[in-house]
Amino acid sequence: MKPHFTNIQFKLTLNALPTDRRMLWKVIPDKATRDQAPRPPCHICGGGEDSMEHLLGGGCPPVAQALHAYSTRIRIDLSHATTGGQNALASALLLWPQPHPQRAQAMTLFNCAVWFQRSQYFKLRPGTPATWRAPPSAWHWR
Numbered sequence: 702m703k704p705h706f707t708n709i710q711f712k713l714t715l716n717a718l719p720t721d722r723r724m725l726w727k728v729i730p731d732k733a734t735r736d737q738a739p740r741p742p743c744h745i746c747g748g749g750e751d752s753m754e755h756l757l758g759g760g761c762p763p764v765a766q767a768l769h770a771y772s773t774r775i776r777i778d779l780s781h782a783t784t785g786g787q788n789a790l791a792s793a794l795l796l797w798p799q800p801h802p803q804r805a806q807a808m809t810l811f812n813c814a815v816w817f818q819r820s821q822y823f824k825l826r827p828g829t830p831a832t833w834r835a836p837p838s839a840w841h842w843r
């Protein structure tokens with residue numbers, strides 16, 4: 702696995718990926734005001750907040766659907782019930798009771814793909830998820 706991918710997983714583990722919620726302190730420096738402010742919306746679904754808890758914790762429907770489809774295609778079960786993670790986010794963080802190198806590699810690649818798509822496609826796309834046209838049916842995961 703290329704270091705680029707493990708670097709993203711390492712940053713995920715350290716809560717160092719700059720999601721909009723994570724970087725809210727930069728936009729609203731005052732904590733009391735920041736705590737009252739609405740959370741920045743998810744760039745992928747628009748329904749949740751832009752945070753790793755939402756993206757990889759099972760709260761983002763397109764990402765959860767993609768994880769299921771990816772898991773099925775590669776024939777490696779990445780559901781938290783199988784990994785033994787306490788929940789979907791713990792599973793994404795590789796917090797499993799038993800090590801499983803092949804599963805860890807697959808999960809790391811998935812997490813990186815989500816982060817790259819979120820940062821380099823969805824965040825830069827003009828408009829919001831609510832204003833986007835539905836993609837052609839060939840783009841949907843099966």
Ligand SMILES: [Zn+2]
Nearest residue numbers: 743746749761
């Ligand atoms: Zn979402």
